[in-house]
Amino acid sequence: xxxxxxxxxxxxxxxxxxxxxxxxxxxxxxxxxxxxxxxxxxxxxxxxxxxxxxxxxxxxxxxxxxxxxxxxxxxxxxxxxxxxxxxxxxxxxxxxxxxxxxxxxxxxxxxxxxxxxxxxxxxxxxxxxxxxxxxxxxxxxxxxxxxxxxxxxxxxxxxxxxxxxxxxxxxxxxxxxxxxxxxxxxxxxxxxx
Ligand code: URA
Numbered sequence: 245x246x247x248x249x250x251x252x253x254x255x256x257x258x259x260x261x262x263x264x265x266x267x268x269x270x271x272x273x274x275x276x277x278x279x280x281x282x283x284x285x286x287x288x289x290x291x292x293x294x295x296x297x298x299x300x301x302x303x304x305x306x307x308x309x310x311x312x313x314x315x316x317x318x319x320x321x322x323x324x325x326x327x328x329x330x331x332x333x334x335x336x337x338x339x340x341x342x343x344x345x346x347x348x349x350x351x352x353x354x355x356x357x358x359x360x361x362x363x364x365x366x367x368x369x370x371x372x373x374x375x376x377x378x379x380x381x382x383x384x385x386x387x388x389x390x391x392x393x394x395x396x397x398x399x400x401x402x403x404x405x406x407x408x409x410x411x412x413x414x415x416x417x418x419x420x421x422x423x424x425x426x427x428x429x430x431x432x433x434x435x436x437x
Contacts, residue, residue: 245356248273248356251349258330261346267330268293269294270330271296273298277356280361280425281316281361281362281421282325282361285298285366287328287330288328288329289303289331292304298325299324303402307324327343327368327373344372364396366400366402370383384397387424394424398414
């Protein structure tokens, strides 16, 4: 089994798809690797490519702000990463081949972190992690159980920057994530004692 450091080195050396040709940095993930929640987005944008960290641009700042209102902080209780670890030029949606080439890295991240809750941010994460045909507008806010993980999808925070009307539903979804998180923590405490 890989450690996160080994995985990070493997991703840095990766040439499995053409995104390696234009990247400045690979972007593996950020946050607490012991967290119970993992947020998964699409792919790095320009800021993330420059800094080598996920969700550090405007969309990431919006997400962090919403999560801090629920007392969720990267350093404390969540881990965040993307389907693709390299930036697609001009922020285009990654192709199926690019996403599939990168998915083994995400699977290894999930094995290392062992989250209880996985939140898919936006359509690309839904397509590759929940169902190729599912539409974010119809499945968002609904819990799925897969291989022992509680999985939910919500809008990508960049979608909220384009369409403010999505903010209310996004917030409702995040509140459900907080409820599930509280359940998970209280179950763990009960079974420990
Ligand atoms: N959008 C994403 O999906 N991921 C990032 O890291 C930044 C923007």
